[in-house]
Amino acid sequence: MHTLIRRACNPQDEGAWRDFVEQYRRFILYILQEMNVATDEIEDLSQQILVTLTRDLPGYDRSKGRFRSWLSAVIRHAALSHLSKQRYRKKRMADYIEDREVDWLNGRDASEITQMIEDEWAGYIGKLAMDRVRPAFRGNAMEAYELFLDGHSAAEIASITKLTVSSVYTLRKRVKRRLYLEIRAITAELEPPAAG
Template sequence: MRAKDPTDEEAWAEFVKYYEKFIFHLLHRMSINADDFHDLVQEVLIKLWKSLKTYDRSQSGFRTWLARVVRNAVWDYFAREKRRSTAMAKEQEIANHLRETPATEVEAMIEKEWIIYLTGLAMERMCKVFSGEAVNVFALSLDGKSTEEIAKQLKLKTTSVYTLRNRVKARYIKEVHALMEQLEG
């Protein structure tokens, strides 16, 4: 009960003295990886320290409450290990795939992604320079829509579509070249 007071360091030290070895023993019985024992014991103690102030003797016995905190900490540990294991397996799968993929394929994929990235940056710049309508005309033309389709969809004259598309296209090309010069040196 004294350890519930977060300012009573002596009580907390006494609590740790009595329960740390017990927690260590519990974790050993739960087949926790030996490399993780000490870290997990510390994690459990921190969880106990944080939640000790909420312990209510009338709700459950201390060992029941302690068991619940330890069980939840171990549950979190195994969930973390599972996520880590899954991530490591995925990383290994990617590494194996890259190892088996010819360098030219990897280079081609990187080049394709770079172009997509670079043109996306150029489009972001276009949005800052031109009105939404001008950018929409250009984007629709990149999607393969005809001048007539764009004019009908945006309720514009075809001459306006030509003018807006050509104005944005000219600036877009300059932006792509400027980005290539800036980012590729």
């Protein structure tokens, strides 16, 4: 099975490109928000990044690294370029405003930004997996699992959900296993492995 990225490289496969945009657009928007890009500029910048991806995706080489690393470089470059242009325009208009966005990015090295993107990616994949797994469980299974994630003990969860402690552990194990499989499936779908 072709991964979504390989399929999206084919200009004739419009459905794959729509799927690619649907999966990555929200992530790109979130990262730009975390990079302190102005709210009214995020949508336009995300569109520019998607245009860059349309142009450059067929040239992505798995042997040179993971897709996430390549994607983070594209996002980082676009954000720095955009914010630098914004700073230049502000100076030209003699309307100097404290430019915390560029200062924030310039105060960090590429590895720090890449690590932030890696961490956000993991959270993004986890949220997608939770959204996909939730409908598969009835009753208190997801509530019990989410209470575990919030740090509650099995006894507390049993009291809240009116389940036995044994049932709480069993449900947690089932949900955790299903989430693990879903995370692997989503990762295989959204990101090809690096060539080794």
